[in-house]
Amino acid sequence: MSAERALGDLRRELHALGAPTEDRDVFWMRSGDPMLSLAPGLVVWVGPEWFRWIGEHCRWCYHTITDPAGAARLIHRIYEHPREEPPEGDNVSPR
Numbered sequence: 001m002s003a004e005r006a007l008g009d010l011r012r013e014l015h016a017l018g019a020p021t022e023d024r025d026v027f028w029m030r031s032g033d034p035m036l037s038l039a040p041g042l043v044v045w046v047g048p049e050w051f052r053w054i055g056e057h058c059r060w061c062y063h064t065i066t067d068p069a070g071a072a073r074l075i076h077r078i079y080e081h082p083r084e085e086p087p088e089g090d091n092v093s094p095r
Contacts, residue, residue, distance in 0.1 A: 003033045004034060004046075010044070013071075014075065016072075017073070018076075019038065029045070051063045051065055053075060056078070
């Protein structure tokens with residue numbers, strides 16, 4: 001499956017979960033692979049084999065592009081419950 005097709009499938013799955021996206025939310029990397037900006041701090045990179053994004057505890061999350069519905073469910077959890085920002089001036093990392 002191409003990264004472009006996987007992105008389209010992911011967008012449809014996210015829309016079904018209540019997180020619609022627009023064409024202006026899609027950006028293209030130099031490699032030619034797309035990325036999707038869902039919210040401030042929530043970007044999904046789409047490569048030849050994986051969706052990847054920064055999840056809870058600021059760790060990379062990966063999910064195969066052959067399962068866009070599964071990736072959408074995982075991403076939607078973060079979209080619905082974004083990390084809370086620490087108080088201004090606080091050096092504590094986000095949860």
